[in-house]
Every structure is written in structure tokens, then in C-alpha cells.
Amino acid sequence: MSNELVEPDGATPLDPGEKEGLRFAHITTRGELDQLEQANIVEGMQWLKKQKNLDILSEGFVRDLHKRLFGQVWKWAGTFRKTEKSIGIDPIQIAIQLRQLLDDTRYWIEHETYPPIELAARFHHKLVLIHPFPNGNGRHARIMADAMLTKLMDAPAIDWAGGHKLEAMNERRDQYIAALRAADKHDFDKLFEFVGA
Numbered sequence: 001m002s003n004e005l006v007e008p009d010g011a012t013p014l015d016p017g018e019k020e021g022l023r024f025a026h027i028t029t030r031g032e033l034d035q036l037e038q039a040n041i042v043e044g045m046q047w048l049k050k051q052k053n054l055d056i057l058s059e060g061f062v063r064d065l066h067k068r069l070f071g072q073v074w075k076w077a078g079t080f081r082k083t084e085k086s087i088g089i090d091p092i093q094i095a096i097q098l099r100q101l102l103d104d105t106r107y108w109i110e111h112e113t114y115p116p117i118e119l120a121a122r123f124h125h126k127l128v129l130i131h132p133f134p135n136g137n138g139r140h141a142r143i144m145a146d147a148m149l150t151k152l153m154d155a156p157a158i159d160w161a162g163g164h165k166l167e168a169m170n171e172r173r174d175q176y177i178a179a180l181r182a183a184d185k186h187d188f189d190k191l192f193e194f195v196g197a
Contacts, residue, residue: 013085014134014135015083018074018076018081018083018134018135021074021076021134022073022075023072023073023075024073036072036073037070037136040069040070040071040073041070043068043072044065044068044069045069045143048065048143048147054151056144056147056148056151057102057105057148057152058102059095059098059099059102062098062102062132062144063079063080065140065143065144066133066140069136069139069140069143070135070136070140074134074135076134077133077136078133080094080095080132080133081131081132081133081134083134085134087128088129088130088131088137089129089130089131094130094132098127098130098132101123101126105119105123105148108122109152109153115197117149117192117195118197119148119153120145120146120149120155120158120195121145121158121188121191121194121197123141123144123145123148124141124142124145125180125184125188125191127140127141128180129184142158142160145158146158159196160176160195175190175194178190179191179193
């Protein structure tokens with residue numbers, strides 16, 4: 001993959017070693033990579049739709065879902081990152097922080113701490129903030145949040161894209177990134193507005 005790949009704002013740049021994990025050496029542009037990843041995501045979503053009685057709030061499921069969504073494109077899919085990024089916690093803390101988030105989320109659901117869509121937005125934000133994987137964290141976290149809504153809370157999925165592609169640079173993506181950055185500072189209003197809460 002070319003080092004000249006232009007990452008959209010808010011995307012996590014890959015280290016050279018992570019780029020070597022690409023299963024297709026002929027990929028040289030962001031567009032080609034996006035197409036491959038999207039095809040893999042479609043297959044992963046089909047798998048997810050067929051699953052019943054999932055332990056969604058487990059580290060195993062978090063990893064497995066990432067592998068199902070990106071494993072045909074990246075050799076490291078489903079494996080926690082080992083390098084520092086411009087976003088995300090220290091890699092050594094990933095498993096600990098993820099366990100805390102999953103336990104907190106289980107408590108929130110059981111005690112109806114937040115309305116479902118607000119709970120999903122908070123979960124999504126924290127999972128993106130942890131940034132468990134080298135790449136694909138935003139897409140993975142959105143799918144995780146939707147799986148919680150539809151499979152655990154009998155609620156509709158969030159319309160994250162709002163008719164746009166969040167992977168591409170556009171106004172909707174700008175709103176999404178701004179909402180996540182505001183939530184990083186404990187201001188969730190923009191994120192709740194973004195998801196329609």
C-alpha cells in the first residue's frame with residue numbers, strides 16, 4: 001500500500017508494520033482499500049445478523065466482530081493494537097479499559113441507567129476513545145453500538161451515516177468527528193444530537 005494514502009480527518013494512520021498486514025499487495029489507493037474493507041464489512045454484517053444468543057458484552061465478541069469485519073483485508077484484524085496512536089489509550093491498558101466499559105455497559109442496561117440510544121452513543125464514544133485496534137475502530141464501534149441496541153435492548157439501530165458515507169470526507173463526517181471530540185471533553189450534547197437522542 002502506498003505511503004501516500006490520504007487518511008480522512010479523524011482516521012487513525014497505520015504504522016509501517018501494520019500496513020504490512022494488508023492481505024492484498026496490489027492496493028495502492030485509499031479508494032481501493034475502502035472498497036475492499038466495505039465488501040468485508042458487508043460479509044461481517046451478514047454473519048452478525050444470523051447470530052443468536054451472542055455475548056455481545058465480552059472481549060471475545062469485540063475481537064471476533066472486528067475480525068469478521070476486517071479479517072479478509074488485514075492479517076491483524078481482531079488483535080489489539082500494540083502501538084501508540086494519535087487517539088486511544090496506552091496499548092497496555094486496552095484489555096483493562098475494555099473490560100471496564102463492558103461491565104459498565106452491562107450495568108447500564110440492567111439498571112436502565114440511560115435511554116437505549118443515549119447508552120449506545122456513550123458506549124460508542126468510549127470504545128472509540130479506547131481505540132482497541134490498529135484501524136477500523138469507528139466502524140467497528142458503530143456496529144457494536146447497533147448490535148447492542150438491536151440484539152440486547154430491542155431498539156432500532158442508529159442512522160450514523162444520515163445518507164452519507166462516514167468513511168469519506170464530507171459534512172456529516174465533520175459533524176461526527178466534532179461530536180466525538182466534544183464528548184472527549186465530557187460534553188455529549190453534540191453526540192446525542194448526532195445520533196438523534
